[in-house]
Amino acid sequence: MEKSLEKKAEQKKSQIQKIIDVSTPSQMLCLALTLILFSKIPACISSANTYSRFRKLENPSYDRESLEDFWIVIPCSLVIRLIKVAVNKSSHSYFKGKLQHKYSGETLENKIVKCSRGIFKVLYFTFTFCFGLFAVLRQTPFASPTMFGDGEMMYTFGSWPYTVMPYGLKFYYLLSFSYYVEDGIMHLFMPPNYDYWEMILHHTLTAMLIFASYMNGFWNIGIFVLIQMDMEDIWIGMIRVVMDYSSTAVVAILYSCIMISWAYFRFYAYVKTVLLGFSMVGRLATDNNTDVQPVINLLLITLLGLNIYWFILLLKMGICILKGKPKDLQNVVTKKDLQD
Secondary structure, eight states: OOOHHHHHHHHHHHHHHHHHTTTHHHHHHHHHHHHHHHHTTHHHHHHHHHHHHHHHOOOTOOOOOOOOGGGGHHHHHHHHHHHHHHHHHHHHHHHHHHTTOOHHHHHHHHHHHHHHHHHHHHHHHHHHHHHIIIIGGGTTOOOGGGTOOSSGGTTTTTTTOOOOOOOOOOHHHHHEEEEEEEEHHHHTOOOTTTHHHHHHHHHHHHHHHHHHHTTOOOOOHHHHHHHHHHHHHHHHHHHHHHHSSSOHHHHHHHHHHHHHHIIIIIIIIIIIIIIIIIIIIIGGGGGOOOTHHHHHHHHHHHHHHHHHHHHHHHHHHHHHHTTTTTOOOTOSHHHHHHHO
């Protein structure tokens, strides 16, 4: 009876109160970083306008980046939302049958939604990873062996700022931007987990990175970042789908794929091609508006910090798997759960 009353009281809480309940000190740090990033948005917009204006005057025939390109974000975001809804509806009964022995009520519905989102992540990030690697990056001369190409990083800024855009570059970039816009907006209204502000921070800095790099002619570096982040999300989507009802062996295999791809793409390849290739060396090779350079560097370093933080959480998840008790570390909804 007491537990039933607690559940009813929890359901009556407003979204704001639920967010407050899961706002731990580490999440408050993420909120603070998010606010700092928001303060840098005017610098990104100002630099974008300056870059676009100068390039148009210098080389009118160049297929330059433009704010008008972003009109496609609205229909793309709507299509992404519709696909997510369709995946959820078509898979709802299947996951309910798989999970109802372990969960019930609102928790069951939340888990079903998370599994359907896992399916979408697998489909979406498989497409964007393959499209980005083969239809965009491999069509440039700077797809280095680190990123499974036969090009050279030294060519990355060879013809900057008039680097020839691969045919699929604008679609790839703006589709990625649309995903984070849609997912970020929907995240505001979802039942909050302990990583609520962490995900707000991630979506904010990712959207800012995409915008700032695209509008300042640094898409040649941005495609490296997008591809490097996409691969791991494929395996993360898979493990979320099967974690609660699959064997420990299957979960362990998927976990191994996450850790291997994470170590390679988000640490080794990211540091080598992006942080060293752009933040430290690339700045000396460009004549862009310097106001945006510190902003992009801040975004890149913050992203590395998040990758390290998530890697630590993944290590904790690995300990649970070794104990034979796979656990979704994101499935925490209250401070009491965190204490337990």
